[in-house]
Amino acid sequence: MLSNRHKAIVKTTLLHQLHLVDSDWEVKDIHQRYTMLSPTLLIDGIYKSMEGPKSSRYIQLSTSDELLWITGFNIKAVDEKNLKEVSKDFICHMNVDLNDVHYYSNFNMEDRIGKQYPRLTSLSGGFEDCIFPSGYGIPVKGNEYLYITTQALNLNQPKIFKKVKHLVSVEHEKYDGTQKPLMSKTVFIQLPFDKENPFKSPLTPGSNQCIPVETKNHCYTDRNGNMLSGHWIIPKGKATYRSSIDEQLQIKDSLRLHFSAIHVHPFATSISLYDTTTRQYIFKSQIQNYNDKAGLLKVEPFSSIDGVWLYGNHQYELVMETNNTSMTLQDMMGSMFLFFYDKEMDEKLKLK
Known part of the structure; x- marks a missing residue:
């Protein structure tokens, strides 16, 4: 049981x-x-x-x-x-x-x-x-x-x-x-669902809502009391999901991004960090799935010695594209571990 x-x-x-x-x-x-x-x-x-x-x-x-x-x-x-x-x-x-x-x-x-x-x-x-x-x-x-x-x-x-x-x-x-220090910030897609009927399909198919895999793990409540899930069900075919990550990033002024470690599930085809203020992609990770079975062949990271700046007065989203080519519903997650240059840590280490 x-x-x-x-x-x-x-x-x-x-x-x-x-x-x-x-x-x-x-x-x-x-x-x-x-x-x-x-x-x-x-x-x-x-x-x-x-x-x-x-x-x-x-x-x-x-x-x-x-x-x-x-x-x-x-x-x-x-x-x-x-x-x-x-x-x-x-x-x-x-x-x-x-x-x-x-x-x-x-x-x-x-x-x-x-x-x-x-x-x-x-x-x-x-x-x-x-x-x-x-x-x-x-x-x-x-x-x-x-x-x-x-x-x-x-x-x-x-x-x-x-x-x-x-x-x-x-x-x-x-x-x-x-060496220059990095600090890790975890960001992930959180999608709203109906807390009264969590496993009922959204009224508007294709909308940025979800059916959670379960209501215990990977579920959250926003400041307005709405239920969100970071582990959800994707239907057959193509879909796009997006989620604000401003509260997760907590950027006070600016940060310089150098690397991303990416965690997604099979049938994801890309995941992107998107600046909604400038309407530009910071980067887009292309994801290769196997053609003859379920599974991920390669997930492309972001990596840069020079880095790219993110700003506290901008708003950011994660945007994920999926293509469920199987005959059944599948589960999905989309998260990034973003590694920023840690100026405060660097100054402390140099003083020592």
């Missing part, structure tokens, strides 16, 4: 605690690359986004409080036994979270605590690499705790019994005074 997601949680917990499959993480730190090999994840049926078996752990890049620079992240799905790489179709996502109270207190920046969701980034199938522009990265104390969560996916093989692991790597280097 459980949902598919809760079945996976119960099965994975039992398999790991009874040691029926490997339940340990393996970690190594060699040549500025910290690697983690997840416990075994058993794929025994269809697992859509955020339904599959998953595992989490805390990591520290070193045991000292030396200042390190995170320059990138990577995830691969590998076979449980020979550790050879297998299809990216078995990667749902890999999240990197931090404790913002501890992190900002280390840099005497307590005024930032609680202002943003404390997730640095998220990788997923089609976007398995997050490599920041040369000379940029995320500053962390070596003994800062990062929380890693990795989850499996299977959209296409209903009859399957496969054991996989996820190999996660964090690229880092020592601070030499020349």
